[in-house]
Amino acid sequence: xxxxxxxxxxxxxxxxxxxxxxxxxxxxxxxxxxxxxxxxxxxxxxxxxxxxxxxxxxxxxxxxxxxxxxxxxxxxxxxxxxxxxxxxxxxxxxxxxxxxxxxxxxxxxxxxxxxxxxxxxxxxxxxxxxxxxxxxxxxxxxxxxxxxxxxxxxxxxxxxxxxxxxxxxxxxxxxxxxxxxxxxxxxxxxxxxxxxxxxx
Numbered sequence: 347x348x349x350x351x352x353x354x355x356x357x358x359x360x361x362x363x364x365x366x367x368x369x370x371x372x373x374x375x376x377x378x379x380x381x382x383x384x385x386x387x388x389x390x391x392x393x394x395x396x397x398x399x400x401x402x403x404x405x406x407x408x409x410x411x412x413x414x415x416x417x418x419x420x421x422x423x424x425x426x427x428x429x430x431x432x433x434x435x436x437x438x439x440x441x442x443x444x445x446x447x448x449x450x451x452x453x454x455x456x457x458x459x460x461x462x463x464x465x466x467x468x469x470x471x472x473x474x475x476x477x478x479x480x481x482x483x484x485x486x487x488x489x490x491x492x493x494x495x496x497x498x499x500x501x502x503x504x505x506x507x508x509x510x511x512x513x514x515x516x517x518x519x520x521x522x523x524x525x526x527x528x529x530x531x532x533x534x535x536x537x538x539x540x541x542x543x544x545x546x
Contacts, residue, residue, distance in 0.1 A: 347482065348511050349504070352489030354482050373479045382476055383414070392546040425491040440525050447532030454534055 350357040358366035376382065391406045400406050417427050457464065492510070 347485035348489060348507055352486035354486060357482070373482060376476055377480045377483060382480070383411075387411070389546045392544070421487065422490070422494070424487055437521070437525075441528070444525070444528035444532055447536055448528070451535040452539065 347354070347357060354370060355366055358369050360366075361369070387407050387410045388403065390410065391400065391403050394400050394406075418424055459467075492507070496510075
């Protein structure tokens with residue numbers, strides 16, 4: 347997406363204008379109103395309801411959508427909110443869960459399924475999150491932030507831009523690997539406690 351200036355239409359246009367628009371509309375529909383946002387709201391409602399009374403799903407959905415709108419209606423501020431507020435909270439929460447899970451281990455649970463079937467299950471469940479689709483759309487926002495932060499001259503130098511993107515990618519991959527590795531260990535120690543708990 348860096349090579350296409352974060353423009354997802356230019357990226358998909360190689361397939362033709364009509365297929366490009368069809369793909370973009372389908373992705374926007376999936377990561378927006380028809381899949382991701384509703385699922386995130388339902389899962390948030392269910393998860394928070396485990397600990398607090400947050401009311402019915404409809405009211406929770408209206409409040410959630412209002413908060414999402416307020417945080418995102420100014421496109422230029424999305425990266426600041428994500429980078430300076432939400433990401434640190436997310437990382438602290440995840441590492442706290444991992445720390446608590448590993449310092450209070452239960453009996454290790456062993457899954458009898460084959461490694462290949464577990465891998466396939468994880469792969470399919472991972473693709474169900476539709477993160478890859480979202481990354482196409484979100485990359486434009488990220489690259490716009492890079493352009494405004496570093497200036498047009500830096501942004502127009504493809505080599506510098508790709509170097510920066512690779513460095514940022516490695517930081518992201520390291521954090522994801524650390525989190526997923528930690529979560530795998532936590533799941534191995536505590537997974538049996540969740541056997542009768544709903545998936546959300």
